[in-house]
Amino acid sequence: MKVQIDSALCQGHGRCYDLAPDLFGDDDEGFGQVLGDGSVPPAKEQEARLAAANCPERAVRLTDDSTTRES
Amino acid sequence: MTVDDRFARDFREPRDDQPLGTRNEIITGPVADWATDFSHLEPEWAADPYPIQDDLRQRCPIAHTDRFGGGWLPTRYEDVAAIAYDTEHFSSRAIIMSNFRPPHELAPIGGSPPISSDPPFHHDARKLLLPAFTKTAVSKQEAATRAFCHSLINAFDGQDIVDAARDYAQHIPMRVIADMLGFPPEDGPQFRQFVENTLEGVNLPPDERIARMTALFDYLLAQVHDHLDRPREDLTTYLINAELYGQKLQPSHVVGTMALLLIAGIDTTWSAIGASLWHLAQTPADRSRLIAEPALLPTAMEEFLRAFAPVTMARLVKDDTTWHGADMKADDWILLSFPAANRDPAQFDRAGEVVIDREVNRHAAFGLGIHRCVGSHLARMELRVALEVWLERIPEFSLADPADVEWSAGQIRGPRALPLRIG
Secondary structure (H helix, E strand, O other), X not given: OEEEXXXXXXXXXXXXXXXXXXXXXXXXXXXXXXXXXXXXXXXXXXXHHHHHHHOOOOOEEEEOOOOEXXX | OOOOOOOOOOOOOOOOOOOOOEEOOOOOOOOOOHHHHOOOOOHHHHHOOHHHHHXXXXXXXXXXEOHHHOEEEEOOHHHHHHHHHOOOOEEOOOOXXXXXXXXXXXXXXXXXXXXXXXXXXXXXXXXXXXXXXXXXXXXXXXXXXXXXXXXXXXOOOOOOEEEOHHHHHOHHHHHHHHHHHOOOHHHHHHHHHHHHHHHHOXXXXXXXXXXXXXXXXXXXXXXXXXXXXXXXXXXXXXXXXXXXXXXXXXXXXXXXXXXXXXXXXXXXXXXXHHHHHHHHHOOHHHHHHHHHOHHHHHHHHHHHHHHOOXXXXXXXXXXXXXXXXXXXXXXOEEEEEHHHHOOOOOOOOOOOOOOOOOOOOOOOOOOOHHXXXXXXXXXHHHHHHHHHHHHHHOOOEEEOOHHHOEEOOOOEOOEEEOEEEEO
């Protein structure tokens, strides 16, 4: 699993870096940033799902090997 | 070095070329039918708006009123979100639904940028503020906020009944924003008047309303002059020195933004803290669970923000349009109810219940789109610390008398009187 942020949608609510601080951080203006290359270790998959499911702007996306899905 | 003389002359002095806004008749009194005559300023709405919103969502999801010169009230999440995202058809030139519409020439800046601003100016004015309000930046206020919360509780000193709205919740955001703006902490009581005048004085006679707003701007100008004489590390000095497009900000921009930060920073968070304590005071199961599982508080807090979202915004329709079946006219108000959106069963399971371990909670308490509350990280820090300290110090509390709880009327809703029996 990988995480992505659609920066055209992100408004800096910060739910992703609140809920999954190992996967997301913030920039100098509070917009969400994917840490590293966005790869999600298996132990962090639940955090990644929570971050995507709680983003008010639906800017966090999860992808796996074959499909891209928006949650 | 040149002297900064932007504030030497009062920028509010009327000029002949200044356009006027429009006023309409003030209509108050009981609402006949909420679908055709709604008013968020009536006591029934202040006391409990949720049944009204639930009913409207079922039978008339975009309600109308002739009050305030005409306006609309969407109650479905999808409609509230769509309007928040649609800056092409809906302007933020005014964001408090009242009986006065500021002149069109005020757009795209508005009276209190960036909340009153439209694209493209909005983006640049907002960018100036964002760095001061990131999660990292506001975390620097946390230790002082925690110490202040403890000092408020220390002052309860043996009383059996305390007013959690008046003696606790309101003081926390007042102190935090005063510190950030560099205003004297003892000025708090004046801030409360400014807040009430701006947000709850909407149906006062125009002359009275103007006189009250003048007092706020007089206060802010005095603070600007004090900061010009003695610059310091705070948001006021920052705004005085800030530049946009290679020039320092217009004086009306500096003072308008200070007004925004002061007003929007206070009663919103005050309301969120108060509403959360109101819920916990009458829900012992949630209270004891949070004391047993403090790590659940951030999740519970999001649920309090969803269920008791304090903030409703407003927009003005730009041009005549038929929008989702509603025949909207230019300059009609939109009352953009994030609280109603947050209780839409189409968006949330068990929308009318408070579920403190709700894991998926895509609520809109801080707005959606480009106007996302710039202070949301600050508000969350204050709410979390205020609840942590309260639950640690006062694990047992209940409503002293439910009939004594009073809620504010208008676009910011929260308890203004909340007598609690403690201990």
